[in-house]
Amino acid sequence: MTRPGTAARDAGLQPERTRLAWRRTTLACSVTAVLALRQALRGTGSPLEVTGVAVIALVWVAFLWVAHRRIRLLAAARPAGLTLGAAAGAALCTVALAVFAMAVIV
Template sequence: MSGPGPGPAGGRDAGLQPERTRLAWRRTTLACSVTAVLALRQALRGSGSPVEVAGVAMIVLLWLAFLGVAHRRIRALAAYRPAPLAPRSAVGAALCTLALAAFAVAVIL
């Protein structure tokens, strides 16, 4: 008598974990997008000084960088055996998140 098999094609059955992770990345991307839009809206209400324009440019660049990391990870999780998140991507996503949080605090003050 043999126990349960290792998965559909003789490999690891990942179950729903990759899908949950994919959904978490999508939710995080949505939250990051909303934060970026609110920060842009607040920055554009200002006087249009060079500092505000530079802030808007940084917000857009950070949002695009995070969107790129998230999109690559979502696509990687679609595979049957997703590769682990590279440390460089993890650090990039964390830095983008922290920078957007810092901009949010700066906009509020």
């Protein structure tokens, strides 16, 4: 008889669902970044707007890097868990992109 918690973990379809969720989140983040960039580029071209565009682009690229890395790790037969740093990075990029998008729209 095996003790609870010592049996081999059967991941089932969970890694596939998680990978698809990361792809959907990446798509939503990309749409938000494009809309924010479009709105910022329609402005007067002030240094503040140019800085905003640069920051939005950098945050978007950072999120793409975190998401792509996680999607690649989920392709393994036994994917490792999400590290605290990666989770914090993804959350920070998501919140920052939302804040910058709202700042550009308002």
